[in-house]
Amino acid sequence: MKHTKVVEVLQSDKLLQPVVIKGWVRSFRNDRFIAVNDGSTINNIQCVLEDNTIDAAIIDRINIGAAVVINGTLAESQGKGQRVEILVSSVEIEGDADPEELKLTILSPKRHSLEKLREQAHLRVRTNTFGAIMRVRSKLSFAIHEYFQKNDFYYVHTPVITKSDAEGAGEAFKVTNFDLNNVPKDENGGVNYKEDFFGGETNLTVSGQLEAETYAMGLGQVYTFGPTFRAENSNTSRHLAEFWMVEPEVAFCDLDGNMDLAEDFIKYVIQFVLENCQDDLEFLENRLIQEDKQKPQAERAEMSLRDKLKFVLENNFKRVSYTEAIEILKNSKPNKKKKFKFPIDGWGADLQSEHERFLVEKHFKCPVILFDYPADIKSFYMRLNEDGKTVRAMDILFPGIGEIVGGSQREERLDVLKEKMAALDIPEEDLWWYLDTRRFGTCVHSGFGLGFERLVLFVTGMGNIRDVIPYPRTPLNAEF
Ligand code: 4AD
Ligand code: MG
Incomplete structure (x- = not known):
């Protein structure tokens, strides 16, 4: 079954219908509530694990940052602040995220300063x-x-x-294609750009x-x-x-x-x-x-x-x-x-x-x-x-x-x-x-x-x- 964007799931009124979502785990509470975000909206979708439906080995791998595929049915939410949630029938871990390693990154669940986030610009889009x-x-x-x-x-x-x-x-930033160890010189000892790729001095616009x-x-x-x-x-x-x-x-x-x-x-x-x-x-x-x-x-x-x-x-x-x-x-x-x-x-x-x-x-x-x-x-x-x-x-x-x-x-x-x-x-x-x-x-x-x-x-x-x-x-x- 094709997966649906979380932004669409959150607006959907197809209660009791099957639904598949793919995204990253934002939080996992009480071994029961997974908040998943797929980038399509600021809002997470709450996915609820019902008793004994999911293997303990899988539950162990539902960690913050992991990429998951969730199958379930759409239901009216019992929780506050959300209209719908997914009652989960299966969880597939597409990509694990090791909690010990993740602790060292800005994805760890605490407030990080904007300066700190800049140091990990490759991860900050997940905040x-x-x-x-x-x-x-x-x-x-x-x-x-x-x-x-x-x-x-x-x-x-x-x-x-x-x-x-x-x-x-x-x-302007200069663009050169010289071997920096062997810069061609002109008759006055200056850089001879005529020998460069464009045959003259160029720069980035x-x-x-x-x-x-x-x-x-x-x-x-x-x-x-x-x-x-x-x-x-x-x-x-x-x-x-x-x-x-x-x-x-x-x-x-x-x-x-x-x-x-x-x-x-x-x-x-x-x-x-x-x-x-x-x-x-x-x-x-x-x-x-x-x-x-x-x-x-x-x-x-x-x-x-x-x-x-x-x-x-x-x-x-x-x-x-x-x-x-x-x-x-x-x-x-x-x-x-x-x-x-x-x-x-x-x-x-x-x-x-x-x-x-x-x-x-x-x-x-x-x-x-x-x-x-x-x-x-x-x-x-x-x-x-x-x-x-x-x-x-x-x-x-x-x-x-x-x-x-x-x-x-x-x-x-x-x-x-x-x-x-x-x-x-x-x-x-x-x-x-x-x-x-x-x-x-x-x-x-x-x-x-x-x-x-x-x-x-x-x-x-x-x-x-x-x-x-x-x-x-x-x-x-x-x-x-
Ligand atoms: O005022 P600027 O230098 O104008 C020009 O480059 C004209 N040739 C534009 C034109 O008429 N087509 O730059 C235009 C705008 C500035 O008002 C500022 O908003 C932004 O570009 N800007 C910068 N933004 C971020 N970092 C910088 N270093 C910027 N320098 C200019
Ligand atoms: Mg200006």
Whole structure:
């Protein structure tokens, strides 16, 4: 008989019918009650052993972590908090889990810290918290594709290996195919990349934007959604060396259209998880409530997780120019006693995350879109404004997260773009293909990049970006 997913069994009303489930033992009480989880839902199914039906040798092997196949009949549950349970007729152990060995892992039945769980990233998906996070992550990915496909965007697979450093920030990981003991040298004693696999220096992409722009110039509206890599040595709870980015790019769209798109898109995917991940969100919300109880009153969350998500849906993102934001920050203190760690000197300074979070969490108390940043602190490809000193950039700032989106209207004028590149010492020959888009049928166009893990952080209420991606890559950490 084919097995049924636990999520379906729990909703089934086929009482007294035979049922088969396959999953892993989460607990086994009184030699009688097995809680089984198969990953299809946060909820376990209770399987009840009736007296003398199961061999003692099998009962001995029903240990936490074991993979089991359970045959039985569906019955109304006598226990609290569950509608149905399975009255077991047979248990097959498909994979044993030795209790002594398991004791040494995070699967042992006690509360482990998130730090501890990170050390065994290969097992943590079997915990309730990580099961919930990873199901939400998967649903969010689906919602992202659904949004763009429904709105007639084409999915473009931009390359992972590239010669361009789209952000020009020098944070790209080098890709080489050298024998490290025998690195080819050029005439000046430097590395001779001409002898490498690609015959030139290449790196892992920091953003698919430049390639996405070339495709928007043919397909109209496109998006990429893939892994991106940054060798920035920032050990924070918001940065990864490998993260996933969603990057739409739209021809004939200005900065206002870009802001409208970003806001509509974010609201769509949040609405989607509110509707489609109810049990997991409820679990994650309760987890936060428990965590909050350990904190002093002043540090506790003002809103529950789901109310926070609904708040985003129900309120317009506040659109504020960089210049206005600087004025607000110059005249503010984060609280009565403290000043900003990095005081705002004046116009032209880049905002630190404490400033971004102040604007969102204390001042406006809603998501904020900051736009028209000083040209000097933004990338070369952004559209210069008529004032000659600001660019049509936008960052979207979220409570508890800071920057979740970075985007812009792109510089579509060939001469201005070339001047900008020259000023920044970006050789034209490196980006000749990109400049071609401005040579042949250039047009106003815009796009943005949303850091997928930052979105997952927001939606799950987790505090550290290492806990929302299966295998986090951070400085000195790529073990698995
Ligand atoms: O602001 P960023 O650097 O923008 C770009 O890369 C543009 N080329 C995107 C575009 O316009 N198509 O990065 C975009 C977003 C950030 O707002 C942030 O959410 C996320 O990517 N991000 C990171 N997430 C995790 N770890 C890191 N190291 C990140 N760096 C950026
Ligand atoms: Mg940015």
